[in-house]
Amino acid sequence: MDFVLTHNATYWAPGTPDGFGQGSFAAPVPVACRWEDKSIMFVSPATGKQEISTSRVFLDRSVALDGMLLLGTSVATDPKTVTGAQRIAAVKRISDLTDSSTLYTVYL
Numbered sequence: 001m002d003f004v005l006t007h008n009a010t011y012w013a014p015g016t017p018d019g020f021g022q023g024s025f026a027a028p029v030p031v032a033c034r035w036e037d038k039s040i041m042f043v044s045p046a047t048g049k050q051e052i053s054t055s056r057v058f059l060d061r062s063v064a065l066d067g068m069l070l071l072g073t074s075v076a077t078d079p080k081t082v083t084g085a086q087r088i089a090a091v092k093r094i095s096d097l098t099d100s101s102t103l104y105t106v107y108l
Helices: none
Strands: 007-012 014-017 023-025 029-036 041-043 050-052 056-059 068-071 090-095 102-107
Antiparallel strands (some): 007 029, 014 023, 090 102
């Protein structure tokens, strides 16, 4: 299965909590993606309730809930200071029939 991932994004994996109710983030990682600014209803794995996305992003790699994604590139170490960076609210995994290729759908 070939994926058409024509956009560039930046991913920050969630880090460890700092003890003050704030979390840190790993260093930014550039990723290829297909980014759609689209409202889609999904079920939040955190609450089990329906939510509405602001964007849907297709990736060829797994990402973690509560990580952050930005359409475009950034070297900022704190994604909360980057305009346009969004929290990952849900991730779905889709494999081809032979399980040799996987596409991840991320809801922001």
